[in-house]
Amino acid sequence: MSLRRVVVTGLGAITPLGKTAPAYWEGLKAGVSGAAPITRFDATKFKTRFACEVKDYNPDDYFERKEGRKMDIFTQFGLIAADEAIQDANLEGVDKDRVGVIWGSGIGGLTSLQAECIAFANGDGTPRFNPFFIPKMIADSASGNISIKHKFRGPNFVTTSACASSSDSIISAFNYIRLNMADVMVTGGSEAAVTESGVGGFNALKAMSERNDTPELASRPYDKERDGFVLGEGAGALVLEEYEHAKARGAKIYAELIGGGMSADAYHITAPDPEGNGVVLVMQNALRDAGITPADVDYINTHGTSTPLGDGAEVKAIQKVFGEDAYKLNISSTKSMTGHLLGGAGAIEAVACILAMQHNLVPPTINHFTDDPELDPKLNFTFNTAQPREVNVAMSNTFGFGGHNTSVIFRKISA
Template identity: 45%
Template sequence: MTRKVVITGIGAVTPIGSDVSSTWDAALAGTSGTHKLDNDWGEKYSLPVDMAARVDRQVVADKLSRVEAKRLDPSSQFALIAAREAWQDAATPDVEPERLAVAWATGVGGVWTLLDAWDTLQAKGPRRVMPLTVPMLMPNGPAAAVGMDLHARASVQTMVSACASSTEGLGHALDVLRSGRADVVVAGGSEAAIHPITLAAFSSMQALSKRVDDPEHASRPYDVDRDGFVMGDGAGALVLEWEEHAKARGAKIYAELAGAAVSNDAYHITASDPDGTGSVRATVDALRDATASPSDVRHVNAHATSTPVGDLPESLALNKVLGEHIDDVAVSATKSMTGHLLGGAGAVEAIFTTLAVKSRTAPPTINVENLDPKVNLDVVLGKPRTLPDGDLLALSNSFGFGGHNAVVVIRNV
């Protein structure tokens, strides 16, 4: 009998909630986390886009001590908050440190620490640069913070594959458990890259929505008038373990992490293969890994960033894989609410997918006024949708600059 890897704890801090419960409630209510930035960046730096979906920074003050916050880049602050919630939600598994692993992800890492240190060096000289600058800016900083907090000694590893990072991390966690190297893995991803330089850079490449006069409606995946994504920040964490390990300790089980796969387009540094070839391969491989077939899929949390060209290859790929069953699949694009958390997106969206499977409720896609006729998908619009009874299988997709494709399969238990 095949051993199952199950999800026993979840934690999140997002632009629409300070934890999983508030985030999920806001998602079901169709709440947008995008707002005009409450600072002078737009005027000071002549930014064409001065809106984003940001985590309420009061959450950090409420959930971390001043010493902890001062020693961590915001990407690590979010990671620690989400991981602690997930660990508590999993009822603090009694596991030997040598059997506990962390698989964490980020797309950018400690950009705030790096750029603040550069400003300090220029303004005040090298002696005023913080001694902890390097540990704080390292891309593995969030993973290290979580690993030390939970005393994980089996392995603590970091995946950095742009916007596919934390979905790749979930796949890596699955591999760690299947290999027998750990009994419990805390997997997730975090990002805190909303900064004038990233806003300027993404704007320069025409990737961001310019709907600054109406921020809450700026992210509109699959809409004919979509004009770019909205930057978001935050973190998501999932506790994974063998089903028998979870049952032996009486843990609640949300769902099964049934399969995962990755691929690469080798096509373009920022654009997806327009034929969706790499995405098709990752999806097919993930379903095979889960010993599932396309006809089993009933829900997809799509990558769907709201870019004019980016949404179409994923739609095409899903049609190629699911074929005649595509009309039976409810598709949610939750970045319409959270914005795009870059390296943290996959983890938060895996949590949405887990809760959708657990509650049999697909969250809505908001801001879609005119569905693109080229998008042949059953997009969940306006309000949540009840998913069918019986066996329930869902996909969560992530794609990143560099041609990275990552897909995980989540099944009800």
């Protein structure tokens, strides 16, 4: 059976750099940091007191108050990004039985879970829980709400694989279209973990930067002085569509999704394999699925979280897979600007790859000050300033706790 071609016909984003996909791109181009002191709670006593929050976010700008109160903030973010992508794709008139939603979230409704548990613990032991507590908390509430709002009756579920969640949702949506189980899929991911439990938990793991005096300089992938990731929040969304279906309705086509790969480190629940073996495998799998060679890739948006171990392991893997072609690549980590959106990271980074191809401009890895002697200086990490270049093929890597690895590959559309 021949697989159907899949293209991208809509984009949406709400991020620490901007609350639409175009605003997000402007922030990426300019090399802006989204990191600032936390406003969602009093972080005075926390080891990390900053994050990449969505700036000036007010749910009342997007939802009727009664409606917004029934949704956790991660679902709100998901709906906002999905609505933008759906409007961008202009899906009026499509067969809604053939449109599905597959969404990614690594944690789900953490804000709601924390609030209800604290309220119960501070009470007299009487279980007085909000009737919307469970629907707000569960990770599939974003995909469900998107489907309900737009009456999409195709495949609908959530993928949860830590920080690889939304890249896994993209691959799942890709395969449903390729296998003729849907014509259009709304996919992506969202996360909202800037809470006491989220920040405190990652601090306990010693995973986050503690550069509290200069938060805007804290996320510095590939820099010798990197000291952990910066927590981010938001959502990214893509409308994927079968190529002939998109052509027949005259849809705007951003790019073609040509391949995806998955693998496991099978090494440690939180630490990456220091040799990057699982990452080698996932990129090889993605290239094989796409039917291309390493020489065909122009840009890799890396996982690049700014952790001492993870960045080095990924670079080793890139050099193993790409060989001499690694020196022809542009590599960048947009997490240097957005922070790490956990389960939403793959979605906003896929959007970044597509827009890099649209504009022939590679967004930078900001906050580079000191070369890491462990990393090959001949590699082009796109440090500090966006670089013009023709980008015909872009790869996006995302990896998650548990050893989950995912790569997706996009290409400029060809007839």
